[in-house]
Amino acid sequence: MDARNSEPYRPLSGEYAQALDYVHDGLQYKARGTGKIRLLCGVAQCHANLGDSTGANRALDLAQTEREQLGTTDSVEGLFGFSVAKQHYYAGSSLIWLAGGADAERAALEASKAIALWKHEPPASRSLDDEALAHVYQGTAYLQIGNLDSATAAIRPILDLPADRQISWIKKRLGRFAAMLRRDPYRGSSAAGDLFEEIRNLGGR
Template sequence: MSAFAESESVEPLEFGASLRTLRVQHGWSLRELSSRIRFHHGYIGRVEQGHKFPDRQFAELADRALDAHGALIGTWRGDADRREEAARTGRLLAASTRDSLRLISAAEQLIENGDLDRQVRRLAVAYLGSPPGPILVAAVELRGEALRRLQQHQYRPHELADLYLTIGRLQGILAYSALDLGDAESAMTHARAALACSERAGDAELGAWVRGTQSLIARFQGDYPQAEAHILSVSAFHGPGTGALRLLCGYAQCRSHFADSTATIRALDQAAEGREHLSTTDSMAGIFEFSQAKQLYYGGSSLIWLDGGTDAERAAREARAAIAIWEMEPPEARSLDDEALAHLYEATALLQLRDLDAAAAAIRPVLDLPAERQISWIGKRLSRFAAMLHSGGFASSPGAADLVDEIHAFAPAAGP
């Protein structure tokens, strides 16, 4: 069993959530609570989001200001005890992991080929609804086993291509994990290794997926010419599944950043037509599958970079449609990170359409995310949303100012 399957989730801290609930019940903004307890509103926001754990004095002042009658202090005390217990558990876990790794390296019995493939498939699906950190740990563990088998020639001749394919998929999972954790350079290194494995395995489907992922990483870095080059390097992909649709939508994202509305819409429309005539399925689900919801999400995320108007209206529609599909999906098919970003893309489009109230409502699920779900993409896209609030004629709105404060508390790098 993989480390991911065996690991238990860490219980989230309750103090920040309780503080926010009481503040909202009082109808106070972060700045209003700040004026009463003499802590900076940005710090209070980070406490609410779980980025900071305050000292007891903060808890006592907040408890008094919010008329909590000791409830906040009790919650703070419980969190403090859990933090100490988690630290002790972490030290024990690190020691036990080192011992387990020694045992693994000395073990004679290997995971069966079928079991290794099944674990990779489970991990690819689990990624959709899990924070990237635990997935990264599990993928490293599985890759270690696969590499050991490769290096020690512990495979039959006809299994070599499948082993390279398994390692390539694990490298793809590592690339996604690293990118969601904000390390684009490591993500690109993992992607290059995945591409080399796809070539050794002779698997065009994985190769096209990797090129799309390299384009995604380059877009994260703001290098749109290189992102487009990765897409165009796949000259004529006719493999199974949704790979061609993903490449078309990635191309649309690139062209939108060059303000090429015609090419952006053409690529999205071609992908929509291709979806209607899709006759084969992807070899692996999870992050290796380009679902209908994901395709609509790509549409929304492309169109928000154009000039607004009808493009913004379509962006809002496609983001909403993606969210609606994901909300109806079973947990194993629901891409929570992309769903959160779809809310942000809808909010951005609504802001382009000058509807501040609707934009604030659309972005609320993003700002309510727990800390472990705040992937790097969210911080990047919140930066643009906050900048639009500053420069889009909303500066005189108290609601816009409170929203900027909350965004800054949620993701400090996104603030002014």
């Protein structure tokens, strides 16, 4: 994983259950700092991609409890630590893979918290690529709950990024966002159509 971009790894289809086994194995071992919190967020990622809303939310709630009870610090700080902002980022990036509704509402909130926290963190703790992705996750969640205006506002800073900041993960996640604009309830919407074209034209920048 590139330390500049901690986009959680998404296994190929059918590998999520196996990934979940590995994460649970890791949870058996005690470690100082935020390691357990990171692993619990990995559990949430797996459950969400398996369509298990209850399991994903339970894991995120356990991660929050672990954060509140945290008594030791990470051996290595900065990008290799697991900050509160990154925890919210992982939560948002998990829940957008579920069906929407309350999960999407929580995903939008979690992504919003990550964005707000990163604005006030020292440079060593920030990843501009992760912050950009958090905007896309926030926008995706808003699309899932039917709020096109908020979704558009969420991704606007990303659409305005220079071409060299449009990393592959951003393009992939914007691709999913754009595909959602072509489906109900946005099918036939002129605003959704304009946004779709703007995203599609990013490839020519």
